[in-house]
Amino acid sequence: MHWADVVAVNLSRRGGKQIISTGITPSGEFHIGHLREILTGEMISRAAIDAGLDVEFIFIVDDADPLRRVYPFLADEYHEFIGHQIGNIPAPDDTGKPDYERFTNDGFSYADYFLNPFLDALRAIGVNPRIVKNLAAYRSGKFTECIKTACDNADKIREIIERVSGRELPSDWFPWSPLDANGSLEGVTVTGYEYPLVHFTDSAGNSGSSDITLGLGKLPWRIDWPAKWAWIGVTCEAFGKDHGASGGSYDTGKEICQLFGYDAPQPLVYEWISLKGKGAMSSSTGNTIGPMEALDLVPPEILRFLIAGSKPNKAIEFDAGMSLVNLADDYERSCARNIAAELDDETLSRRRKVQLEDLMGAVRLSSVGHNSHTDSSNVSFRHLALLAQTKTDDIQVWQSLSMGENNPPSSVLIDRLKKMRTWINSPHFPDEMRIKIIDEVPSELLGELSDDDGLVLANLTRMLNDCKWDVDAIATCIVESAKTIEKSPRIAYTVAYTCLMGTKKGPKLAPIIAELDKPKVIRQFEKCLECLN
RNA sequence: GGGCCUGUAGCUCAGUCAGGUAGAGCGUCGGACUUUUAAUCCGAUGGUCGCGGGUUCGAACCCCGUCGGGCCCGCCA
Numbered sequence: 001m002h003w004a005d006v007v008a009v010n011l012s013r014r015g016g017k018q019i020i021s022t023g024i025t026p027s028g029e030f031h032i033g034h035l036r037e038i039l040t041g042e043m044i045s046r047a048a049i050d051a052g053l054d055v056e057f058i059f060i061v062d063d064a065d066p067l068r069r070v071y072p073f074l075a076d077e078y079h080e081f082i083g084h085q086i087g088n089i090p091a092p093d094d095t096g097k098p099d100y101e102r103f104t105n106d107g108f109s110y111a112d113y114f115l116n117p118f119l120d121a122l123r124a125i126g127v128n129p130r131i132v133k134n135l136a137a138y139r140s141g142k143f144t145e146c147i148k149t150a151c152d153n154a155d156k157i158r159e160i161i162e163r164v165s166g167r168e169l170p171s172d173w174f175p176w177s178p179l180d181a182n183g184s185l186e187g188v189t190v191t192g193y194e195y196p197l198v199h200f201t202d203s204a205g206n207s208g209s210s211d212i213t214l215g216l217g218k219l220p221w222r223i224d225w226p227a228k229w230a231w232i233g234v235t236c237e238a239f240g241k242d243h244g245a246s247g248g249s250y251d252t253g254k255e256i257c258q259l260f261g262y263d264a265p266q267p268l269v270y271e272w273i274s275l276k277g278k279g280a281m282s283s284s285t286g287n288t289i290g291p292m293e294a295l296d297l298v299p300p301e302i303l304r305f306l307i308a309g310s311k312p313n314k315a316i317e318f319d320a321g322m323s324l325v326n327l328a329d330d331y332e333r334s335c336a337r338n339i340a341a342e343l344d345d346e347t348l349s350r351r352r353k354v355q356l357e358d359l360m361g362a363v364r365l366s367s368v369g370h371n372s373h374t375d376s377s378n379v380s381f382r383h384l385a386l387l388a389q390t391k392t393d394d395i396q397v398w399q400s401l402s403m404g405e406n407n408p409p410s411s412v413l414i415d416r417l418k419k420m421r422t423w424i425n426s427p428h429f430p431d432e433m434r435i436k437i438i439d440e441v442p443s444e445l446l447g448e449l450s451d452d453d454g455l456v457l458a459n460l461t462r463m464l465n466d467c468k469w470d471v472d473a474i475a476t477c478i479v480e481s482a483k484t485i486e487k488s489p490r491i492a493y494t495v496a497y498t499c500l501m502g503t504k505k506g507p508k509l510a511p512i513i514a515e516l517d518k519p520k521v522i523r524q525f526e527k528c529l530e531c532l533n
Numbered sequence: 534g535g536g537c538c539u540g541u542a543g544c545u546c547a548g549u550c551a552g553g554u555a556g557a558g559c560g561u562c563g564g565a566c567u568u569u570u571a572a573u574c575c576g577a578u579g580g581u582c583g584c585g586g587g588u589u590c591g592a593a594c595c596c597c598g599u600c601g602g603g604c605c606c607g608c609c610a
Contacts, residue, residue, distance in 0.1 A: 037610045221608045240610035246536040351548050383570050479568050
């Protein structure tokens with residue numbers, strides 16, 4: 001059974017309405033690692049819906065979190081906003097400076113700046129969660145009850161965190177971080193609590209009081225999380241392994257949640273995505289592929305297939321080079337199979353069955369539309385890569401695939417070609433896939449050619465010299481050059497690939513030769529002939 | 534210090550929870566196809582399941598130990 005279906009089965013035991021939650025702090029550029037968070041949750045939702053459960057999928061935006069520091073992409077002006085909630089400070093403009101005007105006029109915040117493009121990417125990938133903004137939730141009183149419980153039971157919560165996480169909390173620790181008069185959470189020390197007021201002194205030594213019913217502040221993370229579970233009614237949440245570690249925030253959250261009178265959600269811990277050969281993704285070092293960038297290169301269903309096809313506890317090494325080709329072709333092949341029919345075979349071993357079921361689940365969860373047909377393009381990624389390189393005009397690509405007005409390409413395929421062109425022009429496109437015409441043929445390759453090969457090459461050179469320079473004529477030359485000495489056309493192709501590309505096999509040759517300069521091709525063949533003699 | 538994940542074919546991984554002849558995909562090699570879409574189809578190849586013990590009629594799987602890799606316990610998913 002697919003991992004998402006396994007979780008769905010567990011949820012059906014819990015019963016009732018299912019709220020599957022995900023959450024991210026939009027403090028900087030999003031990257032594909034964040035997609036795993038969202039997609040893992042979303043796939044569980046789909047599986048739960050398929051299992052007949054009443055399901056809602058939500059995305060909690062942690063915009064009540066403070067700005068931690070001035071990131072490299074921010075101007076120095078942001079120093080004054082450190083400790084301020086990211087949903088309540090201006091977004092950076094093109095130069096990294098705070099855009100006060102947009103913030104004042106449209107309320108466009110730092111959090112929105114990073115969040116909005118990510119939401120666009122989510123839509124493109126078929127994910128449409130209900131958005132819950134944390135800052136607004138605090139301000140509208142959603143947390144009030146939990147904040148009161150937390151403040152009333154400060155000692156109990158302290159005990160839980162210290163015991164479960166094994167770390168000691170500072171003596172002035174308090175389960176509510178009030179905002180000071182400037183709107184900062186930083187440097188504020190709680191000095192007393194008399195419901196509904198929390199008294200504090202700020203970093204400058206000024207004292208003040210925060211009315212917890214107004215939500216002007218924030219619960220510390222380890223309390224904030226279970227409080228969200230409680231007021232929203234979260235029944236399932238997938239989260240990164242950082243929170244899942246023993247003594248981590250899930251463990252403490254589970255107990256704190258009980259104080260709020262709520263049972264912790266069904267957890268699912270997932271591993272990180274790293275960039276192949278470059279280690280973990282990090283926005284600050286620029287070692288990152290954003291979801292938008294990824295979606296420019298990778299069709300959404302392929303990105304989904306990456307997540308759906310890996311068990312959550314498996315680390316994923318993403319790379320936009322050859323692995324992407326293999327992934328995409330794996331998806332195409334899988335779509336082309338009738339896995340359900342294969343499963344009917346009763347002689348299948350248990351292992352094989354499990355494997356097929358998982359694959360079927362992965363394909364099912366990869367379509368952008370829920371329970372729609374697979375998003376197969378019916379053209380392999382490899383093949384499309386060749387067509388895109390040899391034909392500059394999309395129309396020619398469709399023609400070569402026997403598509404046209406009567407048999408138009410699917411929207412999936414059109415999208416694939418567009419992304420393929422972007423990919424080819426990006427540094428991620430693997431050399432291996434790039435069509436390259438070589439100038440010097442390695443002598444060891446020429447040495448492997450037989451006498452027959454030499455004859456065919458001589459024929460081919462002569463015939464091409466007399467030939468009209470178009471695709472059909474060139475194709476005929478290649479075939480005839482071998483046929484005239486009663487050999488398979490294969491020989492001619494092998495020889496031509498060797499002389500032009502230094503390989504024995506290659507993409508459809510005639511269209512490529514037709515794109516090349518005729519004298520140059522003839523000269524190259526002649527050079528090879530000389531070496532043979 | 535405490536804990537988590539991980540080690541199975543050249544590569545990516547399934548199989549470990551419910552012990553029962555070691556599996557898939559890719560790759561590689563071979564064959565087919567008298568125009569080659571790096572295509573497609575067919576076939577073959579391939580592993581002391583990290584290592585050492587234990588339990589068992591039987592262990593990749595359970596138990597103990599050990600080595601290697603990644604990571605968390607500082608709100609980086």
